[in-house]
Amino acid sequence: MGAHAMRNAAAVVGVGHTSFGRLPGQTPYDLGAWALREALADAGLKHTDIDGLIVSRVPDYQRFGEMLGINPRYTAITPGQGRMSGASIQMAAMAIAAGMANVVALVYGNDGRSVGEKYGGENDRYGGGDGGLWFPYGMTSPGAAHAIMFQRHAELYGTTSEQMAAVSVAFRKHASMTPHAVMRNPITVEDHQNSRFIVEPLHLLDYCLINDGGVALIVTSAERARDMAKKPVYIRGFGQGTELAGSNLPPDDFWHAPMASAAKDCFRMADVTHADMDALMVYDNFTPTVLFSLEGAGFCPIGESGRWVQGGRLELGGEFPTNTSGGHLSESYMQGWALNVEAVRQLRGETGQRQVKDAKLVFYCCAAPLCTSIIYGSDAQ
Amino acid sequence: MTASSAYLPPGLPTPAADLDDLGFWEHCNRRELRIQRCSACGHFRHTPMPTCPACRSMDFTWAEVPGTGTVFSHTIAHHATHPALRGFGPYNIVVVLLDGADDVRMVGNVVDVAADEVHIGMKVVLHWEATAEGGYLPRWRRA
Numbered sequence: 001m002g003a004h005a006m007r008n009a010a011a012v013v014g015v016g017h018t019s020f021g022r023l024p025g026q027t028p029y030d031l032g033a034w035a036l037r038e039a040l041a042d043a044g045l046k047h048t049d050i051d052g053l054i055v056s057r058v059p060d061y062q063r064f065g066e067m068l069g070i071n072p073r074y075t076a077i078t079p080g081q082g083r084m085s086g087a088s089i090q091m092a093a094m095a096i097a098a099g100m101a102n103v104v105a106l107v108y109g110n111d112g113r114s115v116g117e118k119y120g121g122e123n124d125r126y127g128g129g130d131g132g133l134w135f136p137y138g139m140t141s142p143g144a145a146h147a148i149m150f151q152r153h154a155e156l157y158g159t160t161s162e163q164m165a166a167v168s169v170a171f172r173k174h175a176s177m178t179p180h181a182v183m184r185n186p187i188t189v190e191d192h193q194n195s196r197f198i199v200e201p202l203h204l205l206d207y208c209l210i211n212d213g214g215v216a217l218i219v220t221s222a223e224r225a226r227d228m229a230k231k232p233v234y235i236r237g238f239g240q241g242t243e244l245a246g247s248n249l250p251p252d253d254f255w256h257a258p259m260a261s262a263a264k265d266c267f268r269m270a271d272v273t274h275a276d277m278d279a280l281m282v283y284d285n286f287t288p289t290v291l292f293s294l295e296g297a298g299f300c301p302i303g304e305s306g307r308w309v310q311g312g313r314l315e316l317g318g319e320f321p322t323n324t325s326g327g328h329l330s331e332s333y334m335q336g337w338a339l340n341v342e343a344v345r346q347l348r349g350e351t352g353q354r355q356v357k358d359a360k361l362v363f364y365c366c367a368a369p370l371c372t373s374i375i376y377g378s379d380a381q
Numbered sequence: 382m383t384a385s386s387a388y389l390p391p392g393l394p395t396p397a398a399d400l401d402d403l404g405f406w407e408h409c410n411r412r413e414l415r416i417q418r419c420s421a422c423g424h425f426r427h428t429p430m431p432t433c434p435a436c437r438s439m440d441f442t443w444a445e446v447p448g449t450g451t452v453f454s455h456t457i458a459h460h461a462t463h464p465a466l467r468g469f470g471p472y473n474i475v476v477v478l479l480d481g482a483d484d485v486r487m488v489g490n491v492v493d494v495a496a497d498e499v500h501i502g503m504k505v506v507l508h509w510e511a512t513a514e515g516g517y518l519p520r521w522r523r524a
């Protein structure tokens with residue numbers, strides 16, 4: 001069987017982001033423009049080189065193109081949901097393969113901290129239309145939905161809060177080596193256990209960090225990627241799966257089915273195995289999501305993620321260093337975008353103290369009603 | 382039943398019925414728990430939506446269900462994610478798998494047990510709580 005036509009068809013050649021934290025007075029447009037400027041400089045490209053534009057959480061592609069003075073051949077906008085970062089990157093690769101664009105700018109801008117976004121309350125529908133039937137019962141945040149899902153996992157498989165703590169501790173350790181991370185003081189399992197409950201059994205340290213920031217990536221064809229300022233990072237494989245039916249409440253299967261589908265297609269396209277992965281970037285809005293993702297993507301058997309993440313397996317130096325920049329729990333909640341940037345930087349060997357030695361393959365995934373996975377590679381084999 | 386016996390403090394968003402939900406809440410306000418049921422294949426569905434996910438029929442009835450169920454999962458909310466909950470809590474939030482309604486699950490609260498007494502598998506029965514607007518909201522009691 002020949003190589004999959006999409007394998008290594010596109011490559012990331014530029015990454016950039018703003019500082020993360022409280023950035024008052026900056027709209028998603030400002031933050032997106034700042035991040036894009038950084039990504040273009042990283043790639044050695046100009047705004048006028050862009051012929052494809054995909055924006056997410058930047059409210060309007062038209063205004064963004066207007067303010068940059070660009071007329072891309074291909075344009076798209078995705079909803080400002082974390083699951084859409086991976087999906088947007090996949091769209092860029094497909095647009096390039098289809099010949100609809102050759103240099104795609106992906107731009108994300110999030111002013112969630114300054115505008116007091118809490119991912120709860122009346123405007124939060126968690127992707128579905130049914131939040132209104134939850135609010136009278138005091139279920140007003142995505143955290144509650146994830147706590148309910150974790151409680152079920154605990155009942156079925158004996159998963160514990162201390163096991164979730166291993167995830168928080170690992171990511172914070174990585175953030176301590178990441179200059180731009182928002183939370184950099186190392187924590188212990190005891191710190192995690194002593195942090196206050198938000199929605200029990202989830203503690204404060206099971207939660208991501210809502211912040212302001214922008215992230216941008218430049219994706220181009222493998223051919224064009226060869227003469228860029230920096231070593232290209234190839235999009236070697238990707239896949240998607242959904243669980244939309246019955247999605248008004250957290251699913252029975254912890255998104256295992258759609259994540260397995262997304263991972264299977266991704267590994268098949270990339271023609272590599274789980275054991276080949278040098279690092280993982282796992283969407284971590286809440287710690288349980290990491291556990292569910294690792295099971296669904298096939299890194300550990302169903303139900304065993306709690307034990308599996310203990311003993312430093314996800315830490316630098318462990319079997320699968322995960323979220324090496326600190327992830328949403330400690331770097332900043334950039335809805336998957338910054339995790340994809342970190343994948344690229346690891347494969348370029350740019351991450352200094354937190355560098356995974358000789359990293360050649362990195363796996364990204366996000367578990368949600370729409371699951372995505374991407375494998376990035378440092379060469380085009 | 383007076384407002385002071387409500388499980389959660391006043392000020393939380395009350396049911397905001399849209400065109401799909403309206404029938405559900407209207408029946409609740411008459412203390413009838415009725416769930417959308419497909420007229421073509423008999424499949425129950427919730428939350429209310431225009432088509433049957435099992436057969437795509439758009440014909441349905443509001444079918445009365447027994448009003449008993451089992452706690453499918455739960456959490457204990459400590460942090461006030463809504464201003465109305467400030468200084469209140471902890472309180473339980475449950476997902477109840479309804480009896481006699483296929484795989485229909487509903488979000489709710491168990492009003493007569495301490496937050497940490499709720500457990501998966503607990504049998505519950507319907508409890509109608511009067512709302513400030515003069516209607517009724519379905520909650521649960523230990524069976």
Ligand SMILES: [Zn+2]
Pocket residue numbers: 419420421422423424433434435436437438
């Ligand atoms: Zn039907």
